[in-house]
Amino acid sequence: xxxxxxxxxxxxxxxxxxxxxxxxxxxxxxxxxxxxxxxxxxxxxxxxxxxxxxxxxxxxxxxxxxxxxxxxxxxxxxxxxxxxxxxxxxxxxxxxxxxxxxxxxxxxxxxxxxxxxxxxxxxxxxxxxxxxxxxxxxxxxxxxxxxxxxxxxxxxxxxxxxxxxxxxxxxxxxxxxxxxxxxxxxxxxxxxxxxxxxxxxxxxxxxxxxxxxxxxxxxxxxxxxxxxxxxxxxxxxxxxxxxxxxxxxxxxxxxxxxxxxxxxxxxxxxxxxxxxxxxxx
Amino acid sequence: xxxxxxxxxxxxxxxxxxxxxxxxxxxxxxxxxxxxxxxxxxxxxxxxxxxxxxxxxxxxxxxxxxxxxxxxxxxxxxxxxxxxxxxxxxxxxxxxxxxxxxxxxxxxxxxxxxxxxxxxxxxxxxxxxxxxxxxxxxxxxxxxxxxxxxxxxxxxxxxxxxxxxxxxxxxxxxxxxxxxxxxxxxxxxxxxxxxxxxxxxxxxxxxxxxxxxxxxxxxxxxxxxxxxxxxxxxxxxxxxxxxxxxxxxxxxxxxxxxxxxxxxxxxxxxxxxxxxxxxxx
Numbered sequence: 202x203x204x205x206x207x208x209x210x211x212x213x214x215x216x217x218x219x220x221x222x223x224x225x226x227x228x229x230x231x232x233x234x235x236x237x238x239x240x241x242x243x244x245x246x247x248x249x250x251x252x253x254x255x256x257x258x259x260x261x262x263x264x265x266x267x268x269x270x271x272x273x274x275x276x277x278x279x280x281x282x283x284x285x286x287x288x289x290x291x292x293x294x295x296x297x298x299x300x301x302x303x304x305x306x307x308x309x310x311x312x313x314x315x316x317x318x319x320x321x322x323x324x325x326x327x328x329x330x331x332x333x334x335x336x337x338x339x340x341x342x343x344x345x346x347x348x349x350x351x352x353x354x355x356x357x358x359x360x361x362x363x364x365x366x367x368x369x370x371x372x373x374x375x376x377x378x379x380x381x382x383x384x385x386x387x388x389x390x391x392x393x394x395x396x397x398x399x400x401x402x403x404x405x406x407x408x409x410x411x412x413x414x415x416x417x418x419x420x421x422x423x424x425x426x427x428x429x430x431x432x433x434x435x436x437x438x439x440x441x442x443x444x445x446x447x448x449x450x451x452x453x454x455x456x457x458x459x460x461x462x463x464x465x466x467x468x469x470x471x472x473x474x475x476x477x478x479x480x481x482x
Numbered sequence: 483x484x485x486x487x488x489x490x491x492x493x494x495x496x497x498x499x500x501x502x503x504x505x506x507x508x509x510x511x512x513x514x515x516x517x518x519x520x521x522x523x524x525x526x527x528x529x530x531x532x533x534x535x536x537x538x539x540x541x542x543x544x545x546x547x548x549x550x551x552x553x554x555x556x557x558x559x560x561x562x563x564x565x566x567x568x569x570x571x572x573x574x575x576x577x578x579x580x581x582x583x584x585x586x587x588x589x590x591x592x593x594x595x596x597x598x599x600x601x602x603x604x605x606x607x608x609x610x611x612x613x614x615x616x617x618x619x620x621x622x623x624x625x626x627x628x629x630x631x632x633x634x635x636x637x638x639x640x641x642x643x644x645x646x647x648x649x650x651x652x653x654x655x656x657x658x659x660x661x662x663x664x665x666x667x668x669x670x671x672x673x674x675x676x677x678x679x680x681x682x683x684x685x686x687x688x689x690x691x692x693x694x695x696x697x698x699x700x701x702x703x704x705x706x707x708x709x710x711x712x713x714x715x716x717x718x719x720x721x722x723x724x725x726x727x728x729x730x731x732x733x734x735x736x737x738x739x740x741x742x743x744x745x746x747x748x749x750x751x752x753x754x755x756x757x758x759x760x761x762x763x
Contacts, residue, residue, distance in 0.1 A: 317756050318755070318756060319754060320750060320754065321750065321753075322748070333756060357685055357751060358685065358755070359640030359641075359644060359681070359685050360644070360755070363640060363641070363762075364759075364763060367762050392718065392720065393718040393720075396677070396683075396684045397681055397684040397719070398681075399681060400678055400680060400681010400685065401640075401681065402677075403638070403677045403678040403681065404639065404640050404681065437671075437673065437677070438674055438678070438681075439673065439674075467603070473600060473602075474641070475614060476763065478598050478615075478641075478645075479641050481619070481649065482641060482648070482757065482760055482763050
């Protein structure tokens, strides 16, 4: 099976409707070139509001089935026959999560994954907004292969990638919002960010796709610049497609999932794992 | 604490005595330039005999305390005051293992780690020679910091790196023997090999040091060429020091272990791990 994956890199504003429309534009562009699974960046609903702790943002959390981004993207998934992992600020009763709602090629909700690892630090105040996810790591058997999706900070954790691989993932995807560090303007973590995920690609012998936002957001606190560098890496961790620090656009690549599966067997990582020795983890 | 780490890259022959002497020469060179912890490649006792299955090599397995490589390197560790992880073919009663014997700066044996993950494939017939290790992953509190050592194939497994980090490692080291693939002469895995370990460096926010052998060995079966590319990566996965595909020599770097520890706290990976969610591993 050949699956064409795509990652969207763009900036977002405080106007949710225009963010959804902008995302739809990129999805149409990617689908027009044959993409089957199309990944927008993290929390496309707004600016990355976690730069500060501000209670007003809790008004922007919605139940998954009622979330404007989900409702907005369902028709386009169905119309174009594409799979879309939609990253949202989710409300569930008294709880709020940083979640992905998986839309299948008919626009139906396949399920929800709630971000397991929640960061906290200057410019990334996520522990204020999001309860650590309770769903466990998830993969979805879509028409275009089994897709594992982690969310941003999850991408630094080999446990997340490995758990998705063990569940049978063919491809790993990470919607992201990452950029400058307010406490150290000179610090650029983009190379390390890529390397962590390139490592997951190698160790699990499967492609990794990451979609980050771009743009300097001045809505709150000190301005924060998101550094792009969205990429598609193959099963050896080699970066095949990449966008720059300020470009908007879509990157795409075809993967032969059957060939990847065989390659994974040849490497033998999953044959040689020693779960009896992993008690410390 | 500033620790100077070193990795040796060299070729080895079928003459164990000359291999030990050659390794001592590099250890003296590194220590002369201030190195504290000096890593030789995997199984320095001989050519990499696992290219084929040949029973004669079982004569070359010795108990750790009696192994000629251990006995040969203990005096130099003591004389120069350096820590040396010595990779050996170990016998323990009826069992044989691919092991590292850790020598402290007084030449004493701190303990033995037995390779947990054993590869098997054309040119790398390790399952014939080595029982999968029973020691679990280990770190050693040396005079120069807490050192975790994995062995070759272990280096592809994020579980090994993470387990050593969780035990308090400051630095991760991997003695290695890797090179060409007999079933596919065009295949060069060296970039993926580095990326896997660069990923461990990022995800655990600590340096990684890998020492590989070089040279084409024609002793057995089809000739096998070991590709070098020994390297020292920092805590962001950036490669700071590296040797080429055929160079012999030593690479070294100073690390401030206290600063690394602080940096690890700032990143928050260990704060944000969710061991309650890692059941699949």
